[in-house]
Amino acid sequence: EAGVAQSPRYKIIEKRQSVAFWCNPISGHATLYWYQQILGQGPKLLIQFQNNGVVDDSQLPKDRFSAERLKGVDSTLKIQPAKLEDSAVYLCASSFPMAYEQYFGPGTRLTVT
Amino acid sequence: AQRVTQPEKLLSVFKGAPVELKCNYSYSGSPELFWYVQYSRQRLQLLLRHISRESIKGFTADLNKGETSFHLKKPFAQEEDSAMYYCALTTYYNTDKLIFGTGTRLQVFP
Numbered sequence: 001e002a003g004v005a006q007s008p009r010y011k012i013i014e015k016r017q018s019v020a021f022w023c024n025p026i027s028g029h030a031t032l033y034w035y036q037q038i039l040g041q042g043p044k045l046l047i048q049f050q051n052n053g054v055v056d057d058s059q060l061p062k063d064r065f066s067a068e069r070l071k072g073v074d075s076t077l078k079i080q081p082a083k084l085e086d087s088a089v090y091l092c093a094s095s096f097p098m099a100y101e102q103y104f105g106p107g108t109r110l111t112v113t
Numbered sequence: 114a115q116r117v118t119q120p121e122k123l124l125s126v127f128k129g130a131p132v133e134l135k136c137n138y139s140y141s142g143s144p145e146l147f148w149y150v151q152y153s154r155q156r157l158q159l160l161l162r163h164i165s166r167e168s169i170k171g172f173t174a175d176l177n178k179g180e181t182s183f184h185l186k187k188p189f190a191q192e193e194d195s196a197m198y199y200c201a202l203t204t205y206y207n208t209d210k211l212i213f214g215t216g217t218r219l220q221v222f223p
Contacts, residue, residue, distance in 0.1 A: 042216050043157070043211070095209065100164075100203075105156065
């Protein structure tokens with residue numbers, strides 16, 4: 001079974017530029033999550049989708065971050081404009097609804113200079 | 114607010130020694146607790162959850178509601194146990210939303 005796919009794996013941008021990350025969940029997983037993991041911290045949930053609807057985006061900085069999950073499969077997370085403090089690993093995960101186990105992708109390491 | 118605390122950033126032991134990774138939580142309701150693990154150059158993955166009461170790779174964890182703790186234990190550490198370990202909880206109101214601790218790096222020396 002293929003796992004959660006993410007691209008790119010690494011990205012370096014200058015502050016005030018924009019960036020987008022892509023995630024393809026495990027086939028059949030209706031729930032998709034984006035996490036931000038800053039160095040030395042645990043992952044923090046940014047947004048949770050069920051199919052193409054948002055379940056929780058309470059910790060998403062909506063002035064600069066946006067995410068979408070068209071057609072309830074792939075998802076993109078965008079940052080515009082980026083700040084230095086956005087440097088982090090962005091993790092995508094997926095699961096069946098109400099299932100206890102989340103499956104994580106390899107992450108995208110973003111460096112903002 | 115819900116919170117997970119892992120007081121140790123790094124835990125170093127020798128092979129064969131007992132291991133205990135500490136996790137404390139704050140949540141007024143009944144949480145569900147998990148341990149996730151990330152081995153070097155691998156993805157974050159579920160190790161165990163408290164409800165299943167299983168032993169996975171020799172690890173066990175018992176939920177102590179009185180002490181609000183969910184410590185991870187293994188009687189005899191192996192070198193392959195070296196990894197980053199994260200404690201996490203979900204709440205009654207959103208059983209999908211994982212709240213992670215800051216993680217503990219376990220190093221097992223030969």
